[in-house]
Amino acid sequence: MSETQRTGRWFGLAGAALVAVGVGLVGQVPALVLLGGLGVTLSAYDRVAVPPAAGVSIQRSITPTEPALGERVTVALTVRNDGSRTIPDLRLADGVPDTVRVVEGSASLGTALRPGASTTITYEITGGTDRCVFDPATVVVRDVVGVVARRTHVTAEPDTVTWEQPASSALLPLVPAVARRPGTVPVDEGGEGVSFYAVREHRSNDPLSRVDWNQYARTGDLRTVEFRREQSATVVVVVDARSAAALAPRPDAETAIERSTMAAVALVEGLPEDGHEVGVAAYSPHDAWLAPGTSAAHQQQARDLLRTDRAFAATSVTRTPDTTRLIAQLPTAANVVFLGPLCDDDSEALVRRLAASGHPVTVLSPDPTATDTAGHRLARLERRERLRRLRAAGIAVHDWPATEPLERVTERAWRGGQ
Amino acid sequence: MIPRTGAVCGSAALAAGVVTLFVAGISAVSTAAALVGVVLLAGGQLIQSGRLVDLASASLFLALLVAALQGATTTTVLVAGGATVLAWTFAHAAIDLYADLGTAPGTPVELTHVAGTTGLVGGAVVVTTLLFQLDVPPLSPLALASVVLGAIALTAALRR
Structure with missing residues (x-):
């Protein structure tokens, strides 16, 4: 479905x-009368001109197809003139979703295309936290002077990019808190769990499955194995x-607020899967x-x-x-x-x-500093x-450089580096 | 360095304005009016103002009228007229392209627009000049005007 409109460029x-x-x-002065004739000729063109047919096809390629959270995605858009007439003025704007932003290149193009010719634009997007669907690209074609235009929308495939949510184990390691109920946050306390913590003297009510039978065979003493307790x-x-x-x-990079919000979305989606209650504050x-909660409705x-x-x-x-x-x-x-x-x-x-105030605190700090001026370098040192x-x-404290996806920071955090 | 979108059309507009300045500048008044037009044309593109471009084109047109009234030849008037139309069109195209595309690539569109519009307007100027030079029985200005007015009426009838 296309619509044609006069641009009014030669209005007057x-x-x-x-x-x-x-x-x-x-x-x-006959010359001026003749000049009027020239004006009439051009006005007649303005009235009778028709825009070329918008017979174009568009293909989109997305790399990588399954980006990690925070990773940049390269989009290449190829437009081809499938018609039999040259399009002297073709303007194209890709339907970039509102939830992402273009950080490199441009999602627009202006070109002229002969029949069968094609051209490609490449740009990078980031900031997506979930599944993003591209809108159809907007295509406007005009005659050579630009007095009349035809606007249409063209669907390009593929039109979806999905940023992988980090597995819950890829989320930030939390600082141990006061024991509440079994879960995945390790605490410095023996009890139920999966990793070895200590061996202590046997008590009469200890389960037999936790008796250290090797020790008993060697020395005859009953000892009980304790595992590192974990809690939600x-x-x-x-x-x-x-x-x-x-x-x-x-100027074209994501702000620290945008990166923080993106990480917050990952946390509120990932932490409940480990049984943690998650709340949000600004x-x-x-x-x-x-207030903290775990239900799907609460996550939404x-x-x-x-x-x-x-x-x-x-x-x-x-x-x-x-505060x-x-x-x-x-x-x-x-x-x-x-x-x-x-x-x-x-x-x-x-x-x-x-x-x-007694709250175990973990800091994830997106680094927004630059080094191009002395002032910026000083700000970086102060940070x-x-x-x-x-x-x-x-x-x-986990430092999050602007050039790294969130996943890499969390991997480093789990390895124990900061 | 990335060329600014609209730079090609903007340069062509200024060049066409300068052509009008040189062709129509046969007296102090017409030169001054054309000079004002060229300056306004540059300013209009600098601040991306379509109104200023219209004002600049009006000033160039005024220079053209003055030059014609002061005895400029028919060819001079037609060439200056064509150049004025080109300056006006290119300047608007430059603003329009920058508004639509921002920093996106658009040089092929600009080159095609400049070439195509120059061909169209230039062709119209050439045909009009040749028609004037045909050896036909002389027409009085009133008769010629009647023909032109008839053409204007016909053009208006083409409104959709």
């Missing part, structure tokens, strides 16, 4: 021709969405709070909150967030995963307050110093 040309004729008559956790993901966190290493001038609510609430979008409001209220909302001894660039002292102070101070205070 007939009027100018009339003026030329009028002045030519009054001034007895109550986790609250706190996203730094203040204007001070809306930082990026380049460190922002606008309040946003979702958390996702919607992160994607649509103004508290998680970049804001120009510079009002200081109410006292934020901390008061947290359940007792809840694990806190703080997501923020730590580019100012206020965010460092909040992390310290959270830890001082590193903040990270170092927090680590020295016993807080688990």
Whole structure:
């Protein structure tokens, strides 16, 4: 289905021709009357011109086809003129989904195509957290002068890209908290579990399956094997969405808020699969709070909150967030995963307050710093110093470089590196 | 360095404006009007203003009228007229392309547009000039005007 419209580019040309004729008559200048004739000729073209047929086909290639969360995806779009006439003016805009952003190249193209000819544009997208479906590409063709245009939409295949969600084991290792119920967060305490913790003297009510029979055979003493206890956790993901966190290493790069929100979505989707309760809070001038929960409906609510609430979008409001209220909302001894660039002292102070309030804190910090100017280099050094101070205070801090996908950071975190 | 989309059309618009300036600038008044037109044309493209481009084209047209009234030859008037139309069209195309494509590649469209529009307008100028030079019984300006007005009426009737 296509629609044709006049662009109005030569609107007023007939009027100018009339003026030329009028002045030519009054001034007895035949040349101006002839100029009016030229104007009339061009106006006639404006009236009778028809746009070329939009007989084009479009193919899209997506690489990689199954990207990891945070990984860039290269999209190549090839447009081919399947008609029998040259298209002198073809403008194309790919239907990039709203949930992703173009970070390299352009999703638009202007070209001229002979019959059977084709051309390709390549661009990179990132920021997707789930399945994204491309809209049909918009194609506008015009005549050579551009006085008339035909607009149509062309579907290109494949039109879907799905960012792989990290397996739950790829999520950040949580800091052990007070024992609550069996789960996957290891604590420094013996009990039920799967990995060896210690051997202690046998007690009469110990199950026989945990008796160290080898020790009994060697020495005759009854000993009981203890395993490292694991527990489920109550986790609250706190996203730094203040204007001070809306930082990026380049103008076209994702901001720290966008990366933090993306990681938060991964956490609220992944942690409940391990049995953890997850809640969401914003460190922002606008309040946003979702109490921890594990149900599918709760996950959906958390996702919607992160994607649509103004508290998680970049804001120009510079009002200081109410941190006292934020901390008061947290359940007792809840694990806190703080997501923020730590580019100012206020965010460092909040992390310290959270830890001082008895909450085990894990920090995942997207690095938005650059090194192109002396000022940027200084900001990078200051941020590193903040990270170092927090680590020295016993807080688990994971630095997330702008060039790395989230998965690589979590892999490193599980290996024990920071 | 990535060429800015619209640069080809913008340069062609300025070149056409300069052609009008040189061809129609046969007196101080027409030269001044054409000079103002060229400056406004450059300014219009710099700030991406279609209205300023229209104003620039009006100024070039004014220079053309003044030159014709001050005795410019028929060929001069027609060439300056064609160049004015080209300057106006190219400048609008440059703004339009930049608005549509931003930093996306668009040079093939611009080159095709410049070549195609120049061919169309240039062809119309050549045909009109040749028609004027045909050895036919002389027409009075009133008769010629009647023919042109008839053509305008016919063109208006083509409105869809």
